[in-house]
Amino acid sequence: MTPTPSEDKPVEPERSLREKWREYRKPGYYEELDYAWTMTIDLDRCMGCEACMVACKAENNLPIVGEQAFARGREMQWIRIERYWEGQYPDIKLRFIPVMCQQCEAAPCETVCPVTATYHNQDGLNVQVYNRCIGTRSCAVYCPYEVRYFNYNDHHWDQPLEQQLNPDVTVREKGVMEKCTFCIQRIRLAKDHAKDDGRRRVRDGEMVPACVQACPAEAMVFGDRKDAASRVSASLKDARAYRVLDELNTRPSVIYLKKVTG
Amino acid sequence: MERAANMNERDLSYADVNRDIVRSLVETGPKYYITLGCAVGLTVVCFLFPWFYQLQLGIAAAGMNHPQVWGTYEAGFIFWIGLSHSGTLLSCVLHITRSSWRKAMYRSAEAMTLFSLVVAVIMVMVHVGRPWFIHWAFPYPNQMELWPNFRSPLLFDVTAIATYLTGSSVFIYMGSIPDFAAVRDRTTGWRHHMYTLLSLGWRGTDTEWHRLGWAYTLLAVLIIPLAVSVHSIVSWDWASSIVPALHQTIFAPYFVVGAIYSGTAGIVTVMFLLRKYMGFERYITEVHFDNLGKLLLALSLIWTYINVLELFTGWYSGDSPEIEALKYKLFGYYAPLYWEMILFCAFAPLLLISKRFRVSFVPMLILSIAINIGMYTERFLIVGTSLSRKYLPDAWGVYVPSLVELSILVGTIALFSTLFLLFVKIFPSVSIYEVKETLAEAAAEVPERDTGAAGGDRWQPAR
Numbered sequence: 058m059t060p061t062p063s064e065d066k067p068v069e070p071e072r073s074l075r076e077k078w079r080e081y082r083k084p085g086y087y088e089e090l091d092y093a094w095t096m097t098i099d100l101d102r103c104m105g106c107e108a109c110m111v112a113c114k115a116e117n118n119l120p121i122v123g124e125q126a127f128a129r130g131r132e133m134q135w136i137r138i139e140r141y142w143e144g145q146y147p148d149i150k151l152r153f154i155p156v157m158c159q160q161c162e163a164a165p166c167e168t169v170c171p172v173t174a175t176y177h178n179q180d181g182l183n184v185q186v187y188n189r190c191i192g193t194r195s196c197a198v199y200c201p202y203e204v205r206y207f208n209y210n211d212h213h214w215d216q217p218l219e220q221q222l223n224p225d226v227t228v229r230e231k232g233v234m235e236k237c238t239f240c241i242q243r244i245r246l247a248k249d250h251a252k253d254d255g256r257r258r259v260r261d262g263e264m265v266p267a268c269v270q271a272c273p274a275e276a277m278v279f280g281d282r283k284d285a286a287s288r289v290s291a292s293l294k295d296a297r298a299y300r301v302l303d304e305l306n307t308r309p310s311v312i313y314l315k316k317v318t319g
Numbered sequence: 320m321e322r323a324a325n326m327n328e329r330d331l332s333y334a335d336v337n338r339d340i341v342r343s344l345v346e347t348g349p350k351y352y353i354t355l356g357c358a359v360g361l362t363v364v365c366f367l368f369p370w371f372y373q374l375q376l377g378i379a380a381a382g383m384n385h386p387q388v389w390g391t392y393e394a395g396f397i398f399w400i401g402l403s404h405s406g407t408l409l410s411c412v413l414h415i416t417r418s419s420w421r422k423a424m425y426r427s428a429e430a431m432t433l434f435s436l437v438v439a440v441i442m443v444m445v446h447v448g449r450p451w452f453i454h455w456a457f458p459y460p461n462q463m464e465l466w467p468n469f470r471s472p473l474l475f476d477v478t479a480i481a482t483y484l485t486g487s488s489v490f491i492y493m494g495s496i497p498d499f500a501a502v503r504d505r506t507t508g509w510r511h512h513m514y515t516l517l518s519l520g521w522r523g524t525d526t527e528w529h530r531l532g533w534a535y536t537l538l539a540v541l542i543i544p545l546a547v548s549v550h551s552i553v554s555w556d557w558a559s560s561i562v563p564a565l566h567q568t569i570f571a572p573y574f575v576v577g578a579i580y581s582g583t584a585g586i587v588t589v590m591f592l593l594r595k596y597m598g599f600e601r602y603i604t605e606v607h608f609d610n611l612g613k614l615l616l617a618l619s620l621i622w623t624y625i626n627v628l629e630l631f632t633g634w635y636s637g638d639s640p641e642i643e644a645l646k647y648k649l650f651g652y653y654a655p656l657y658w659e660m661i662l663f664c665a666f667a668p669l670l671l672i673s674k675r676f677r678v679s680f681v682p683m684l685i686l687s688i689a690i691n692i693g694m695y696t697e698r699f700l701i702v703g704t705s706l707s708r709k710y711l712p713d714a715w716g717v718y719v720p721s722l723v724e725l726s727i728l729v730g731t732i733a734l735f736s737t738l739f740l741l742f743v744k745i746f747p748s749v750s751i752y753e754v755k756e757t758l759a760e761a762a763a764e765v766p767e768r769d770t771g772a773a774g775g776d777r778w779q780p781a782r
Contacts, residue, residue, distance in 0.1 A: 126379070129382075129384050130384030130385040130386070130387075130716050131379070131384055131385060132385070137713075139711065139713035139714075140713070141712075141713070156711065156713075165560065165561055168468075168470045168471060168559075169471050169472065169473060169559070169560070170468055170471055170473075171456045171467050171468055171471040171473035171474040171477065172452075172455045172456055172465075172467055172468065173465060173466075173467065173468040189455070189463070189465075190448070190449070191447050191448065191449050191450075191452045191453060191455055191456065192378070192447045192448015192449045193446070193447050193448075193473060194383075194388040194389060194447075194448065195389075195471075195473055195556070197388040198388060198389055198557075198560060198562065198565075198706060199560045199561070199562070201561055201562070201709060201710045201711075202710070202711065203385070203386055203709060203710075203711055203713075203714035206385070207378070207383075207385075207388055207448065208377065208448070209377050209378050209379035209383070210376055210377035210378075210379035211377060230449075231376075231377030231378075231379075231448065231449075232377055232378065232447070232448025232449035233448060233449065234448075301711075302710055302711075305561055305710075307561075
């Protein structure tokens with residue numbers, strides 16, 4: 058029995074353009090991310106060994122700029138250990154804080170790039186597209202954390218050092234801005250593996266960025282904030298958790314656990 | 320009317336005006352060629368070579384470093400945009416307020432606008448890391464299927480500057496059409512052909528004058544808000560960041576005033592040089608310097624006020640990064656430059672209170688150059704001091720410009736001079752018909768004078 062269309066099809070109520078628009082434009086749909094990659098860094102554990110810096114250099118094909126360029130303040134280090142001295146000799150304390158791109162949710166660098174070379178991706182990461190960058194360097198000016206590094210010139214690797222370059226990561230040209238990516242190549246790989254295994258999501262701890270992997274004190278924890286069972290979600294509940302320059306409202310995805318001195 | 324009366328006193332007839340101004344186009348002495356040669360040479364040696372070197376090497380050729388990613392190039396860009404501000408804006412404002420003293424100077428002021436803008440655009444090319452991709456900042460359908468980022472103040476810049484450049488070139492060209500026709504009628508050879516093309520078949524009929532008058536006034540009215548918006552937008556490049564001492568709501572008016580200030584000083588410099596070397600003593604007179612001096616004085620006071628206010632709001636916020644940036648500005652590494660700027664831009668212009676100073680040409684020239692040095696310093700300091708002291712003390716640092724940067728700074732001045740020197744030989748740098756209007760107005764007041772259109776002129780006042 059085929060129903061006659063005129064009887065059984067409900068008559069669509071007249072909807073105003075405004076209603077249609079509201080339906081179409083689901084508020085906040087663009088904020089729903091697949092993942093929310095987050096890192097916590099326990100400053101109580103950090104001893105400033107700089108293993109993360111070395112690991113990052115190796116993983117991400119960061120150039121060794123040489124003595125001269127270093128002296129001119131052109132070193133390339135996506136993660137750096139900032140050192141802050143407290144007190145006067147002999148009662149003196151040294152504090153370390155590893156600083157890398159904070160992957161801000163409201164990143165100032167993203168708004169200013171005229172060519173959209175830096176934008177927010179579906180994983181909640183602040184990504185940098187090297188090929189699109191024209192090198193206005195305004196993102197570095199806008200970044201309050203000073204974690205964007207500019208390629209002042211082309212870099213080269215002496216033989217046989219070029220053999221150790223990571224094939225998963227581009228070597229950047231002169232005139233291009235770059236920064237920490239949370240090792241996006243590893244994230245991509247993990248997502249691919251998850252897909253191959255018929256899983257929808259990457260498991261907690263399946264991948265970690267190079268710095269996290271290298272940290273001997275296990276001060277850094279990396280994971281998905283959306284997954285309530287992940288290690289990083291647990292460490293976020295720590296009472297010591299804070300964000301650097303929180304008052305600027307950039308909403309960083311890197312959360313530090315305060316060093317407690319007693 | 321004071322101005323017109325002056326002209327009559329010096330027995331200027333229509334024929335004199337034609338002769339003087341056409342002469343400035345066709346008679347070229349060795350002095351001009353030497354100057355042009357120097358300017359072109361300097362442009363090549365100080366601008367093109369270093370830029371080429373920088374393109375080869377990368378921005379490493381400049382002195383910029385990690386916290387200080389913007390340097391003299393960005394400062395130079397703002398400076399040239401600023402210098403462009405007075406020309407067309409002043410010309411428009413004076414046109415719609417019908418100030419007759421504008422007439423002898425507006426053409427070269429507008430040319431200054433145009434060429435400063437050109438140099439500013441070139442500065443952007445010098446500034447960016449990969450200038451060969453600069454077209455990606457334009458909204459055009461490209462192979463990446465990607466629009467530029469419309470949220471970016473830098474993109475607003477591209478739009479604003481492109482509009483301003485278009486507006487001011489149309490404005491200067493349209494205002495010159497009757498003059499091109501006048502020159503066309505008095506020249507021979509290739510010049511005649513060139514001016515025939517440039518004058519677009521202008522015959523000087525009533526309808527043509529009427530339309531020109533309308534279009535010119537309309538464009539003038541349109542350009543005034545544009546000029547204000549351009550520099551406001553340029554200031555947002557900095558003000559919309561969250562960097563201490565850059566994140567200031569006062570920046571838009573501050574930049575507009577600063578721009579008009581340095582632009583007016585630039586006009587004084589150009590006026591002096593035109594008067595001295597192009598033989599326009601009878602057209603550019605003390606009246607112009609007096610009026611421009613008054614304007615400069617007013618602008619310097621506003622500029623100083625905003626400057627003090629900027630310090631005050633920084634201090635009043637009580638925000639520790641803001642206070643640090645403030646202290647650094649006043650007493651830090653770049654402090655000598657800061658106090659130099661205050662001396663040149665806030666104190667020195669107070670001399671303009673005296674009329675004797677305003678009408679003496681050489682002191683005015685020196686002052687106008689000093690103001691522009693101060694204004695360049697201001698732009699440099701805004702970048703220099705703010706980026707040296709951002710939030711994290713670990714990333715604090717200083718920056719000193721490299722030789723390449725300094726050379727390019729000199730080179731851009733040479734480039735500007737080259738463009739201007741070419742301009743004075745193509746465009747009548749003093750408006751023929753508007754100067755004649757002034758004469759006619761004066762003649763109406765002094766009827767006994769013979770003001771017959773000498774030399775078979777058809778030039779009648781438009782309005």
